[in-house]
Amino acid sequence: MTPPKILIVDDDPSIRRLLREYIDRFGFAGETAEDGEAAVERLRREFFAVVLTDMKMPNMDGMALLRHVKEEHPHTDVIVITGHGDDYSYMDVIKAGASDFIAKPFRPDELEAKINRVLREQKLVRQLERHSIYDALTDVYNRRYFDLKLSTEVQRAHRQGYALFLMLLDVDNFKSYNDRFGHQAGDRLLQAVGRILEQSVRENVDWSFRYGGDEFGIILTQLHLEQIHTIAERILEKFGAHDFGNAGISIGVARFVRHENLEWHEEIADLIGRADRALYRAKNHLRGRMVLDREDGSQG
Numbered sequence: 617m618t619p620p621k622i623l624i625v626d627d628d629p630s631i632r633r634l635l636r637e638y639i640d641r642f643g644f645a646g647e648t649a650e651d652g653e654a655a656v657e658r659l660r661r662e663f664f665a666v667v668l669t670d671m672k673m674p675n676m677d678g679m680a681l682l683r684h685v686k687e688e689h690p691h692t693d694v695i696v697i698t699g700h701g702d703d704y705s706y707m708d709v710i711k712a713g714a715s716d717f718i719a720k721p722f723r724p725d726e727l728e729a730k731i732n733r734v735l736r737e738q739k740l741v742r743q744l745e746r747h748s749i750y751d752a753l754t755d756v757y758n759r760r761y762f763d764l765k766l767s768t769e770v771q772r773a774h775r776q777g778y779a780l781f782l783m784l785l786d787v788d789n790f791k792s793y794n795d796r797f798g799h800q801a802g803d804r805l806l807q808a809v810g811r812i813l814e815q816s817v818r819e820n821v822d823w824s825f826r827y828g829g830d831e832f833g834i835i836l837t838q839l840h841l842e843q844i845h846t847i848a849e850r851i852l853e854k855f856g857a858h859d860f861g862n863a864g865i866s867i868g869v870a871r872f873v874r875h876e877n878l879e880w881h882e883e884i885a886d887l888i889g890r891a892d893r894a895l896y897r898a899k900n901h902l903r904g905r906m907v908l909d910r911e912d913g914s915q916g
Contacts, residue, residue: 619645620735623668625681627670638666652675665738669697671699691738726761736882748760756822762835781837783906789898808860810826844869844906868898870888
């Protein structure tokens, strides 16, 4: 397991060396920067779990660095180191966004305890965030996150001028499968669908969701229509490789099209509605395949 990275920021080389020795002894990965400006550049290039910064430094002091980190790197925590003669109090730096405060001189075990506390809190926050956006059964994103992510990605696709497709999927005959084999078997089927979707899309580029019940969704970006067909075929093939009786998958797809007369919430509702209509046609007339809702409103 890769140890957390700690960025040490201080204009005194002897202090940087001492803190680096402490950080390495604690089992973390320590890096250094001689002032706030150098720290900003390091943070731009790589992620640090914690920034450990002095307050009095040339070019960019610790308070300015703290504000920058909180604005530009919200997942990075800052522990401020101050001397007795510094102008900033504990409350000053905590109000500015610091996660903790340590006054010179300090003992190594005191510093280690503060860093460990910050890292434990980071882990807890990540766990809470995951619980809030993931579906507990299928381990894909949940409906709440679908609503947030679709709004964000539609507007980003419009700004940057690339294609975005919404794919809605429904398990055919799921109720009869559940009735015949039981709810636990139905849960395993839904879990399998979640795994299939994750295996069929690009990590951190496309996003899979449990839309509700036995219905799923995928947001697909920066792809051509031929690639959308390929992904749909991959999903259908992977599902068909399982023995799920008469259960199947139907898929409806719509491409995002900007209508200047619509507000963004209306635009998103239009996209979902077109994908849902395509899914309805696939499910009721052409099961086991993908149906695309054309940009002009006709389906094919």
